[in-house]
Amino acid sequence: MTLEQLRIFVGVAEREHMTAAARALNVTQSAASAAIAALEERHAIKLFHRVGRGITLTEAGQLFLTEVRGVLARANAAETMLEELSGLKRGTLRIVASQTIAAYWLPPILAIFHERYPAIDIELAIGNSEQAAARVHDGHADLGIVEGEIDDPALSRWSISEDRLLLVGATPFGDVQIDAVWLRRARWVVREPGSGTRSTFDGHLRSIGVDATTLDVTLTMPSNESVRTAVEAGAGVAVLSALVVGPAIKAGTLHVAPITFPTRPFFGLRHKERYRTKAADALLDVIGSQQR
Secondary structure, eight states, X not given: OOHHHHHHHHHHHHHTOHXXXXXXXXXXXXXXXXXXXXXXXXXXXXXXEEETTEEEEOHHHHHHXXXXXXXXXXXXXXXXXXXXXXXXXSEEEEEEEOHHIIIIISHHHHHHHHHHOTTEEEEEEEOOHHHHHHHHHHTSOSEEEESSOOOOTTEEEEEEEEEOEEEEEXXXXXXXXXXXXXXXHSEEEEEOTTOHHHHHHHHHHHHTTOOGGGSEEEEEESSHHHHHHHHHTTSOBEEEEHHHHHHHHHHTSSEEOSOOOOOEEEXXXXXXXXXXXXXXXXXXXXXXXXXX
């Protein structure tokens, strides 16, 4: 059993398609098929159901997939450690960030990092806060940066920066009083559960005695951009990061309500027991220098 066979197995399992996996992994279809066949024949077990042209994981394959992902994560960590023994001359920095951070806050920081360490490749994955935490937990990312609350005892979590939330709508709010009654009567466009923006807003509602489930939610959207666009079209009001709505406010397509939210922190995430990469430490140094 080789690491290459395991990587091919994961690629096929995730895509449930031999040709697509081979293309993504830059191997021939025959090589991918041979790698799967070798695993199955050596251990006399079927990892995939083959129905027509489709393939799906067997129960054994599903169990094996979990273990293989752990093995590959540890292999990547070991490779990173060896690369870093000679300093930050080469290697890969694997980051995962929630949408607001990845799209608006992080890019200029990564540009500075790349200028300082041009030989370090950057792999950036994007998901909501819960998805980002899962990638750090599973070893698929060296460092996570999120805005939501994370409850995972395996992860270290610390404040890394901060952001402001704004309540916005397509028409001016005037001198309206934004109180609990107004919040319940308004039509809302919100992010999906698991989003840091949503969890922060829900937490603020709880602090003023409003149950988020009592809001009149017209749309639940999977990204900041889709929420902003829906609000600009008049679908309702929303609470979004100032980073997201700043240009629209300046252009006059969105207006800010007279309500102030507490600043919300951006959090760094690391696994407590995994190797601390020098590349991740270097990125944190860049972030720290930009906060001063």
